[in-house]
Amino acid sequence: MIRAGAGLTAMLCASLFLFESPADATVERTVLPFGSTLIAAPNPNVATATVELWFRAPSTGYGHPVAGLARYAALAVAASKGASGSTLSQSVKDLGGTFSISVYPDALAVAASVPATADAAVLRSMTAAYFTPQLTNDGLRAGLRDAVVAATQKSFDPQVTLRDAIFAAIFSEGPAHYPTLPENIVALSTLSAQDVRAFASRAFRSSNAVVSLAGNLSANPASAVRGGRVDGQPAAAPVESLLFGAPQSVRGSFGEDAIGLGWRGPPISDARACTAMDFLSDYLFRDETGVVARVAAARYPDAYFSGQYITLHDPGVMLVAIAGKNDVSISTAALESVVRAQTPLEPSVFAAARTAFIYHILADTESPADAADNFGWYAVEGDPAYAPSDDAGKYVQLAGSLDPQYVAQIAKRYLVTPTVVTLTASGK
Structure with missing residues (x-):
C-alpha cells in the first residue's frame, strides 16, 4: 500500500513487507477531457475493485444552509432511472457489488465495490449518471425516504452526534457548522425539485470530480468515463468554514x-x-x-x-x-x-x-x-x-x-x- 521512504529503521521496513501493497504498482494519474482528475491504483492480486467519484461541495448547499442537501441530491441521482431503464444503485447490485454515498461538510463521495472486471461497466454508469445528472420524481422521493432513515439512525449514534456537536462548536459558519445528516426532514421536504437539481448541476460537474479507482482494474480505465460538460468552470476550491474565536x-x-x-x-x-x-x-x-x-x-x-x-x-x-x-x-x-x-x-x-x-x-x-x-x-x-x-x-x-x-x-x-x-x- 505504501512504499517505505529512505531512512526508516530496519524494524519498520520489516513490518512494511507483511503486506502486499496496491501501491507497489505505479499509481496512474490522468486529467480527462472534461476536466476530471483520475487516480488509479491497480492491484491484480485482489478479487475486487472500487470505483469512487469525489466532489468538492458544501453539504448544506450553496445558498441558505439546508442540512443533508448534498446527500439528498446524490441519492436522488443514484435512484433515478437513466436511458438504460435502471438506476445506478440497482445496476451496481446487479453486478454483485455494493453502493454507498458518504458526505462530509466540504465534500461527498459516491462509491461502488464490485467484483474484478466489473469496474469499467460501473465507471461508465456512474460518470454518465453524475456528470450529466437527471433527477426523476421517483429518484427524489427515494432520496427523501433515505433522509428519514438517516435522521433516525443518527439519533442513536454517539459518534456521529458528538462529531456534529463538536464541529458546530468549533466552526461558527459554513457547512462544518451544520450536520451532514439532517436532524429531521422538514427543511429537505420543503425544497423544490428545481432546488435539488440546481445543486446537483453545480456540484456534480465533471470538472469538479476526482475519479478514484483501486483494486483489480480493467486496462485503460479512463476510456470508460462517460458524460461531462464543457462549462468553462474549474474544479471548486476547498470549501471553507469560519471558526469561533x-x-x-x-x-x-x-x-x-x-x-x-x-x-x-x-x-x-x-x-x-x-x-x-x-x-x-x-x-x-x-x-x-x-x-x-x-x-x-x-x-x-x-x-x-x-x-x-x-x-x-x-x-x-x-x-x-x-x-x-x-x-x-x-x-x-x-x-x-x-x-x-x-x-x-x-x-x-x-x-x-x-x-x-x-x-x-x-x-x-x-x-x-x-x-x-x-x-x-x-x-x-x-x-x-x-x-x-x-x-x-x-x-x-x-x-x-x-x-x-x-x-x-x-x-x-x-x-x-x-x-x-x-x-x-x-x-x-
Whole structure:
C-alpha cells in the first residue's frame, strides 16, 4: 500500500513487507477531457475493485444552509432511472457489488465495490449518471425516504452526534457548522425539485470530480468515463468554514450520557504537523491499542470510546467521543493523556509507537475500498500526494521523520484547551 521512504529503521521496513501493497504498482494519474482528475491504483492480486467519484461541495448547499442537501441530491441521482431503464444503485447490485454515498461538510463521495472486471461497466454508469445528472420524481422521493432513515439512525449514534456537536462548536459558519445528516426532514421536504437539481448541476460537474479507482482494474480505465460538460468552470476550491474565536463548552441531550472533546489542528498544508497529529491519535486513541482506548476497555468495558485526527484543508480536528455512565472518568483519562503527550516520550517507547503507527496506516489502507477512499479524501482536501496510499511515499517519509521532541511540540501547540460537548441522557 505504501512504499517505505529512505531512512526508516530496519524494524519498520520489516513490518512494511507483511503486506502486499496496491501501491507497489505505479499509481496512474490522468486529467480527462472534461476536466476530471483520475487516480488509479491497480492491484491484480485482489478479487475486487472500487470505483469512487469525489466532489468538492458544501453539504448544506450553496445558498441558505439546508442540512443533508448534498446527500439528498446524490441519492436522488443514484435512484433515478437513466436511458438504460435502471438506476445506478440497482445496476451496481446487479453486478454483485455494493453502493454507498458518504458526505462530509466540504465534500461527498459516491462509491461502488464490485467484483474484478466489473469496474469499467460501473465507471461508465456512474460518470454518465453524475456528470450529466437527471433527477426523476421517483429518484427524489427515494432520496427523501433515505433522509428519514438517516435522521433516525443518527439519533442513536454517539459518534456521529458528538462529531456534529463538536464541529458546530468549533466552526461558527459554513457547512462544518451544520450536520451532514439532517436532524429531521422538514427543511429537505420543503425544497423544490428545481432546488435539488440546481445543486446537483453545480456540484456534480465533471470538472469538479476526482475519479478514484483501486483494486483489480480493467486496462485503460479512463476510456470508460462517460458524460461531462464543457462549462468553462474549474474544479471548486476547498470549501471553507469560519471558526469561533476560542474553544468553548456546550451542553445538550442524547439517549445516554456522552462527552465529546475537540481540538483544532494544523491545516493540510503543514503535512508534517498533520502526520504528528495522526501519530498522537494512533498512540493515544486507536481502538484496542491506544493508551486511553486500552484504559477505557479494561476499566469501563460497557462504555463507547473513539478518537481520531481528521485531516481537513484548514484546520484539521482532533476528535474524541465517549458515551456511557463512565464518560466523565474516561474523559479525565483522555485529558490527562494529552497533557502527558506534551512531554517527549522515551526514545525506545517512541520508536516502538512510530513503528506501530506506520504499520496501522498500512493496514488501514490495504483494501481497494480503503485505498480509493484515501486517494479521494486527500485530493479534495488539497494535497493528493499526501495520501498514505500514494506510491511516492510522502506520508510514510514524513512519519519516519517524526521524533519525540517534535511530536511533543505539536501536542503542546495544538492539544491545549479543547472544545467540550457534554450531553446528558434524556430524562435526567
